Amino acid sequence: MYNRHMQKKKRWLIPAVIIGILVLFCVVTYIVTPLVIVRPNYNEKAAEELTLIEMQELYAEKQALNIPLVEDIKIETPDGNLYGWRLHQMNNTYSGEADLLLYFGGYDEDSSTAALRFLDQMTETEHFKAYDIAVVDFPGFGTSSGKATDEAIRTASAAIYNYFRTRDNVRNIYVMGYSFGCGPAAYVASLYDVSGLILLAPYESIYDLYNSVTPVFYGPMRLLISFQMDTGVYAEKVKCAPLIIASRADERIPYRCSLALSEHFSEDAQFITIRETTHGDLTTDVKVLEAISLYLNAAN
Numbered sequence: 001m002y003n004r005h006m007q008k009k010k011r012w013l014i015p016a017v018i019i020g021i022l023v024l025f026c027v028v029t030y031i032v033t034p035l036v037i038v039r040p041n042y043n044e045k046a047a048e049e050l051t052l053i054e055m056q057e058l059y060a061e062k063q064a065l066n067i068p069l070v071e072d073i074k075i076e077t078p079d080g081n082l083y084g085w086r087l088h089q090m091n092n093t094y095s096g097e098a099d100l101l102l103y104f105g106g107y108d109e110d111s112s113t114a115a116l117r118f119l120d121q122m123t124e125t126e127h128f129k130a131y132d133i134a135v136v137d138f139p140g141f142g143t144s145s146g147k148a149t150d151e152a153i154r155t156a157s158a159a160i161y162n163y164f165r166t167r168d169n170v171r172n173i174y175v176m177g178y179s180f181g182c183g184p185a186a187y188v189a190s191l192y193d194v195s196g197l198i199l200l201a202p203y204e205s206i207y208d209l210y211n212s213v214t215p216v217f218y219g220p221m222r223l224l225i226s227f228q229m230d231t232g233v234y235a236e237k238v239k240c241a242p243l244i245i246a247s248r249a250d251e252r253i254p255y256r257c258s259l260a261l262s263e264h265f266s267e268d269a270q271f272i273t274i275r276e277t278t279h280g281d282l283t284t285d286v287k288v289l290e291a292i293s294l295y296l297n298a299a300n
Contacts, residue, residue, distance in 0.1 A: 040140040125289065191237075232261055
């Protein structure tokens, strides 16, 4: 009798263990996967360098320097404060009007890192000379308040756009997204009549990003993804013709995903293929910068 009871117990034990492992896997996956896609970062050294430049300009009473003016940005929202930078075009003043390029960065890119890169490009090349550039951290990034959830990032992206839209010294706003930032950029462009939309290495849906790391999120497995960013859905509501740049050598965002996204826009997208540039080098590639410059100049 005892042996029969033990045998019956063993028969149930193995399925129970398997089910337990599957449940644990699903729970862990649901919690951990957003951490793979969004990695809040803060480059303290870059922030200190930008602050030093800004202070030097203030003490010089904003005299024209051999660099663009640097302005720190604070945006107050009901969910907390968002911080970032605005780089003013060469020899402009804080009161001078300018067209603005609003940039949404990658999954681990904070505003200070991006602003320093743009600062170098503005001073060393002609690509962004006629534009102000603004980069503001998502919730949880840099020193911005909050947690980097999908809803928080969408809400913050709209708040960032509205902040600059209401500035007296901003004329037209062009929105630019890179990698993860393409989702928020397309989302903003779906809500407002932006003057232009630039997407570097964009994805059709957030599943593209997850599957580029672990290619298992298909069919029912998609239910394990808690972080949502449906770039393709947003694209269908965008009114302007975007510029999309993707590389065949991109190891992070498959080229086919960027190509698939281009088909969602109601206006024909200008799609440019780069062949040998890796994902991390797209924002500094000369061909990419030239394409962006041509797009911005044509819009004007």
